[in-house]
Amino acid sequence: MKPSPFQYHVPLTVDDAVTILNNVAPDDGHILAGGQSLVPTMAYRMANPAHLVDINRVAGVDSVGVDNGHLSIGCLVRHAAFETPVIDGPIGDLLPKVCHHIAHYPIRRRGTFCGSLAHADPASEWCLVATTLNAIIELRSVRGTRMVAADDFFEGMMSTARAENEMLVSVRLPLMKETERFGFFEFSRRAGDFGLTMVLAVYELAGGSIVNPRIGLGGVEDRPSRNAAAEQILAGSAPSDAVFVAAAEAASASVEPMEDIHAPASYRRHLVKAGVLSALRQTVQ
Amino acid sequence: MSESLVDISLTINETEYRVSVEPRYTLADVIRHQCGLTGTHLGCEHGVCGTCNVLVDGEPVRACLMFAIQAQGAKIRTVEGLSQGDTLHALQQAFMDHHALQCGFCTPGFLMLLTGALETNPDLTDAELRDVLSSNLCRCTGYQNIILAARAGADRMKQLTSPMPETATLRPADA
Ligand SMILES: Cc1cc2nc3c(=O)[nH]c(=O)nc-3n(C[C@H](O)[C@H](O)[C@H](O)COP(=O)(O)OP(=O)(O)OC[C@H]3O[C@@H](n4cnc5c(N)ncnc54)[C@H](O)[C@@H]3O)c2cc1C
Ligand code: FES
Ligand code: FES
Numbered sequence: 048m049k050p051s052p053f054q055y056h057v058p059l060t061v062d063d064a065v066t067i068l069n070n071v072a073p074d075d076g077h078i079l080a081g082g083q084s085l086v087p088t089m090a091y092r093m094a095n096p097a098h099l100v101d102i103n104r105v106a107g108v109d110s111v112g113v114d115n116g117h118l119s120i121g122c123l124v125r126h127a128a129f130e131t132p133v134i135d136g137p138i139g140d141l142l143p144k145v146c147h148h149i150a151h152y153p154i155r156r157r158g159t160f161c162g163s164l165a166h167a168d169p170a171s172e173w174c175l176v177a178t179t180l181n182a183i184i185e186l187r188s189v190r191g192t193r194m195v196a197a198d199d200f201f202e203g204m205m206s207t208a209r210a211e212n213e214m215l216v217s218v219r220l221p222l223m224k225e226t227e228r229f230g231f232f233e234f235s236r237r238a239g240d241f242g243l244t245m246v247l248a249v250y251e252l253a254g255g256s257i258v259n260p261r262i263g264l265g266g267v268e269d270r271p272s273r274n275a276a277a278e279q280i281l282a283g284s285a286p287s288d289a290v291f292v293a294a295a296e297a298a299s300a301s302v303e304p305m306e307d308i309h310a311p312a313s314y315r316r317h318l319v320k321a322g323v324l325s326a327l328r329q330t331v332q
Numbered sequence: 333m334s335e336s337l338v339d340i341s342l343t344i345n346e347t348e349y350r351v352s353v354e355p356r357y358t359l360a361d362v363i364r365h366q367c368g369l370t371g372t373h374l375g376c377e378h379g380v381c382g383t384c385n386v387l388v389d390g391e392p393v394r395a396c397l398m399f400a401i402q403a404q405g406a407k408i409r410t411v412e413g414l415s416q417g418d419t420l421h422a423l424q425q426a427f428m429d430h431h432a433l434q435c436g437f438c439t440p441g442f443l444m445l446l447t448g449a450l451e452t453n454p455d456l457t458d459a460e461l462r463d464v465l466s467s468n469l470c471r472c473t474g475y476q477n478i479i480l481a482a483r484a485g486a487d488r489m490k491q492l493t494s495p496m497p498e499t500a501t502l503r504p505a506d507a
Pocket of ligand 2: 373374375376377378379380381382383384385394395396397
């Protein structure tokens with residue numbers, strides 16, 4: 048179908064975007080970023096916004112920079128920017144590996160990292176990365192700026208702590224240490240489909256033991272989450288297949304997977320086990 | 333809704349089109365209905381099939397997921413702009429040679445996808461080409477001939493743009 052009528056606004060600065068958003072948000076006004084989630088929803092007439100604030104011409108928000116130990120990603124940075132490393136070191140290697148699984152080539156040219164976070168699909172790769180790495184999300188409104196930790200940002204299926212008059216201006220990912228290792232697993236039925244289960248495993252290896260393990264799961268529950276059961280088993284242990292298997296089993300037993308047209312809960316539970324094990328094995332390869 | 337019409341100008345295949353659009357009109361619909369360039373096809377209208385791919389400033393994008401009003405000032409290319417007179421583009425010729433189409437509905441989308449990806453990176457490996465091709469759907473061919481055509485077209489594009497034929501680098505002393 049065709050999208051229904053809306054009023055179109057095209058601000059050139061963040062301040063103008065935030066001011067317009069503040070005026071139109073109560074009247075069903077929304078931000079248009081890459082449009083790769085919003086426009087399909089409008090074509091289905093599941094979303095019929097009265098106003099769109101197109102941020103594609105806003106200046107100064109299309110770059111990735113390093114700022115105070117963080118990778119800072121502006122709200123117009125497209126998925127495609129991460130197809131090759133944006134920086135040296137583990138996080139530079141991690142992002143392309145994950146990016147490759149997001150949608151398809153043309154969609155990655157338009158869709159934005161920050162738009163994915165705002166959209167908060169439970170199976171979004173960037174939402175999983177943000178949760179696992181403890182990202183900080185910068186929200187701006189006419190009243191000022193606030194910083195929200197990823198853990199507090201994702202509230203449920205496509206629902207976040209962002210108020211309707213707030214614009215997501217940037218996201219900051221903590222840089223990873225050289226001693227940090229990672230593994231990423233995704234299962235989807237076809238290339239480019241949303242994953243039925245994704246796992247991002249990250250830990251530091253210090254004196255032969257696992258320190259600060261983070262096991263992030265995506266596509267399993269209504270929002271991305273860290274898995275405490277698996278992390279507890281890993282913390283302080285030396286990496287070994289026995290420990291990895293125990294962590295994978297603990298993760299699988301502790302999740303409450305979604306059921307949908309694509310898979311029953313039991314299938315996702317199985318994928319969690321296979322995925323945690325696969326992601327952890329990658330850390331020692 | 334005539335009061336909501338906005339006059340815009342689009343540059344498609346180096347020709348300027350002046351059109352009046354509602355903001356909700358997608359780039360694909362305006363290219364087809366108002367600019368009369370019906371080579372760009374619409375299948376799913378929600379980003380999945382890729383038959384609407386066009387180049388916007390050199391990048392292949394889904395024309396069904398962009399509003400025409402957003403494309404002002406951009407250089408748009410569609411399948412109509414690929415051939416030069418009667419000479420087909422290397423990819424078009426390769427699709428013909430390798431029988432990479434049956435009904436042809438998906439072909440413009442594949443051609444624009446490949447044109448954009450190969451102009452950005454002329455050295456795509458077989459695996460990378462396959463990955464790019466996974467962006468689009470074809471209901472007829474089973475893809476194998478599209479993969480063959482893409483490889484052949486990519487190699488030919490590289491030949492055509494390489495500054496000198498390889499033999500020219502042989503100096504008499506080396507020969
Ligand atoms: C065929 C297809 C396959 C896909 N597969 C995947 C996949 O495998 N994994 C995946 O993660 N995604 C996938 N996507 C979605 C894609 O990644 C989107 O780009 C992404 O979800 C949203 O980013 P966007 O910039 O396109 O946002 P938009 O579509 O423009 O916006 C999405 C929502 O977020 C809001 N929003 C956007 N930016 C901001 C901001 N800066 N501040 C406040 N609100 C904002 C909008 O108002 C809207 O509600 C797919 C899309 C398609 C069409
Ligand atoms: S019509 Fe645009 S992707 Fe299918
Ligand atoms: S040739 Fe018929 S859909 Fe591809």
